[in-house]
Amino acid sequence: MTPFLALLSRDLRLSVREGGGAALALVFFALVATLVPLGVGSDLALLAKVGSGVLWVGAALAALLSLDRLFQADYEDGSLDLIALSPLSLEGTAAAKILAHWLSIGLPLTLFSPILSVFFGLSAPTVMALTLSLAIGTPAVSAVGAILASLTLSVRRGGLILPLLVLPLLVPVVIFGAGMAVEVQTGLANGAPRFLLAFSLGATLLSPFITAMAVRLNLAG
Amino acid sequence: MITSLTAEKLAVQRGSRRLAENLGFTVKAGQALALEGANGSGKTSLLRLIAGFLPAAAGRVTLTDDGREISDPEERGRFVGWLGHHDALKASFTVSEQLAFFGKLYNAPSAGSIAGDASGASPVTTGEEKRMALLDQAHLLEQIGLARQAELPCRYLSAGQRRRLALARLLLTQRPLWLLDEPFAALDVAGKGLVARLIALHCGQGGMVIAATHEELGLGNEVLRL
Numbered sequence: 001m002t003p004f005l006a007l008l009s010r011d012l013r014l015s016v017r018e019g020g021g022a023a024l025a026l027v028f029f030a031l032v033a034t035l036v037p038l039g040v041g042s043d044l045a046l047l048a049k050v051g052s053g054v055l056w057v058g059a060a061l062a063a064l065l066s067l068d069r070l071f072q073a074d075y076e077d078g079s080l081d082l083i084a085l086s087p088l089s090l091e092g093t094a095a096a097k098i099l100a101h102w103l104s105i106g107l108p109l110t111l112f113s114p115i116l117s118v119f120f121g122l123s124a125p126t127v128m129a130l131t132l133s134l135a136i137g138t139p140a141v142s143a144v145g146a147i148l149a150s151l152t153l154s155v156r157r158g159g160l161i162l163p164l165l166v167l168p169l170l171v172p173v174v175i176f177g178a179g180m181a182v183e184v185q186t187g188l189a190n191g192a193p194r195f196l197l198a199f200s201l202g203a204t205l206l207s208p209f210i211t212a213m214a215v216r217l218n219l220a221g
Numbered sequence: 222m223i224t225s226l227t228a229e230k231l232a233v234q235r236g237s238r239r240l241a242e243n244l245g246f247t248v249k250a251g252q253a254l255a256l257e258g259a260n261g262s263g264k265t266s267l268l269r270l271i272a273g274f275l276p277a278a279a280g281r282v283t284l285t286d287d288g289r290e291i292s293d294p295e296e297r298g299r300f301v302g303w304l305g306h307h308d309a310l311k312a313s314f315t316v317s318e319q320l321a322f323f324g325k326l327y328n329a330p331s332a333g334s335i336a337g338d339a340s341g342a343s344p345v346t347t348g349e350e351k352r353m354a355l356l357d358q359a360h361l362l363e364q365i366g367l368a369r370q371a372e373l374p375c376r377y378l379s380a381g382q383r384r385r386l387a388l389a390r391l392l393l394t395q396r397p398l399w400l401l402d403e404p405f406a407a408l409d410v411a412g413k414g415l416v417a418r419l420i421a422l423h424c425g426q427g428g429m430v431i432a433a434t435h436e437e438l439g440l441g442n443e444v445l446r447l
Contacts, residue, residue: 006325017313078307082390085272085298086326219274 003088004096011100014073015066022104025062029109032058033116044121051120052130052181056174058116059109059134063141064166066105068159070097070149071215084219090212098139098146098207106138125184133180133196137173140200143207144169150214154221172199225249225285226271226398226429233263233270234278240266241447244280250397253420253430253440258447264433265306267447268400271431273298284398302396304404308383309390312376316367316386319375320358320393327394358393365389366415380407388419399423401432 015021036054037047074080083093113134117127148165155161176199179192231244240263248254256264269275271282273294284291284300291297310319323329362368365385370378378386384407391399404416413436420430421440432438 002328003326006322010322014311014313018311076307077311078305078309079311081272081274081305081307082303082309082323083326084274085301085303085396087299087328088326220276 003086004092007083007088007093007096008100008103011097012104015100015104021066022108025065025105026108026112028065029058029062029112030116032061033119037119047120048122048126048185051117051122052126052133052185053174053178054120055113055116055130056134056137056178056181059113059138060141060170060174060177062109063101063105063138064145064163064170067101067145067149067166068152068162070101070146071153072149072159075153075218080215080219084215090215091208094146094150094208094211094215098142098204098211101146102139102142106134106142110134110138122181123185126181129184130181133177133193136180136193136196136200137177140173140203141170143200143203144173146211147207147214150211150218153215153218224287226431227283227285228271228280229283230280231267231270231277231282232279233266233275235263235266235275239278242279244445244447246443246445248429248431248443250427250429251424253424253432253438253442255438255442255444256431256433256447257435257444262447264447265402268402268431268433271297271398272301272303272400300396300398302391302394302399304387304391304399304401306402308387310375310378310383310386313374315372315374316362316378317358317371319386320361320389323390324358324393329393329395361389361392365392366411381409381412384408385412385415388416392419397428399428399430399432401430401434403434404432405434405436 033055036050036058040047040050071080074083084090088096110131113131114127117130122130145166148162148169152162152165173196176192176196179190180196183190183192226248228244228246231241232239233241233244244267246254256267258264266275270277273296276294281292282294282297284297286300291300314322359368359371362371365388367382367385367389370382375383375386388404391401399420401420404420405413408416417438417440420432420438423430424440430438430442
């Protein structure tokens, strides 16, 4: 367990120190949540209707911002070679990095969302459903993102192609995530929580293995 | 302790380019092998192949550990101490944080467990005693000439100091098979002497060293030309 925890705590410290991590994601999220109501206007009923969707899109895009650095930084400075030779398997490495990404970005975004939902005049039960859906869905964003970040590792200017590849895979997360809040608002069961949970579980469980395979390919390149 | 590394009819390929063919060598415990060759002749690729990153285009590499033959590349990697072309240091981490992280990642015996023998650390002695002292981070830094920089973030280190820190990490990981890519690069005269001493010491303790270099290792070692 020690090598896993060592890598996890190093990645968390790096995301705090080298900037660009948690702080950037939160600022971006706050900007989206502030600007959309200003652009849409003061129609509270309309804002309440689109609020959960806008917040979900904002959170998902904010989580993507620093995704290209997930493996890239370690790949470029040679750290990934040393990590690959350590007792920690590449699957363990991928899991540690996904967990670090979620703890430093997904979790803060989730905790921040109730504050930002004030801009949209969401009801208390809707806010709770939204926060819960972010808690369930953001690990999937980190997990799916890790797969594509590792696949585009040795692509020069990979940062450009990465969001384009990730976006279609995030569609289910955003639909079901926002759907959870909509379910509470409309009072009509739509099955979103179960789909979101299933997608998130599947993605987080499979991702470390797929990511490890992709890292292995890139180290050989 | 591992006893030998053997390569048979090895071919090194990068992309579609065949860099070297029909390579064969054996390194036994206590031996060093120098890889020589012009820039771009495949020295680094051969090291990456031995470390298990790059698949062999032909032939095979076998590591013998206590009579057990290991040919799985990823298992072989668990024996490798790697000093690559890049220093693999994070700008915002201090020298001691850097070492503490890799110590934990590699499950190296912790500094605290043997910190008891504060024998005053004469920089270079020989034998088992020093091997033990190396495990202690403070001793390690003294050994490598970075004792005064311990709390300095790596962004303030010079190229030579970064190289020294990479060497300290190599010692810390306690691996029997050292793969060194240009170990003398960026180092001053004293630093080069240090590398030569460390290689001799490692071999003296039954370790193995394969180094890609343009300079003499000074060990009466074997040389493989690419």
